[in-house]
Amino acid sequence: MLKKLTGAVIGPSGIGKVHLRELINFGYKNIALVGKRYSNERVNLLSKEYKNINFYNLKTINEIKKIRPKIINLCTPTKYHYDHILIIKNFCKNLIIEKPIFWIKNRKKTNYKLAKNLLYPKNNKIFVNLPMISLANQIKNENKLKKVSKFNFNYFTSGKNKSENIPIDLLPHALSFLLTLNSNALKNFKILEINKNLHHWKCKIIVNECLCKFFFKQDPKRSNSRLSFKINDDAYLRKYFVKSNIYETKVLKNKKKLLNLKNPMADYINFILKNLNKKDVLRKNNDMVLNSIKIMEKLIS
16 A cells, blocks of 8 residues: 655645645645644635545644654745744755745845755755746747747736835746746846835846846735736736636737646646656756845845
């Protein structure tokens, strides 16, 4: 008999619901949950929805080590990530961290050095969830793109972040998309312009000879996020459709061609789960995280 896969989700509300769903879809049968508040109601509702899953309702992160999970998905607020990673890496080898990996202000060491020290020791496999890698690869394959010289990325969300916390939250999306289009490596980088206020953040930069414009807004009153982007001379708008309570992703190209794509969030989490033991996949994810942090530390000050 096959051993039932055991996992854990820390921060199962919000984006954590997606991580939980993908663990279940992948075949995990025993799943521990640790939330901001200890909630029997959450576990009772999940047990009714997923009758063949054993849920463990835990009060603290340290309790997770009792169930010896194969993987832990960390979906807590960014400001807690670094401290939480330091704890959970001691009792689980495989970690999936919701982006960004972390961001620490007023530190003695740079975020780049801290991240590199965490990502490269051999005793842990730390992946960061970067769904825009999936979306960029799908667009790239659909259009047979080879060279990108111009890239615009506009993302308006219902997030609660303000000022510099907006790019901390959304730059990992834009940068992982861009670097995937341009083959992952970071060769050169130049800042041309930065414009920011309490509710939006903009920049114009050059990365690997590609002229990029990023525009982010966050407003908790928004009902839906809006993602649009332009690659060279082609314009794209992401659209969501709900089917059987699951979001399907479609992208409208140049206002006329509708591209049917895999849900980037689900696709990338599933990709990580399938490739936990592949060193090249881990290395590419780690390199993407570190290259993004290099740029972010110049843009956010």
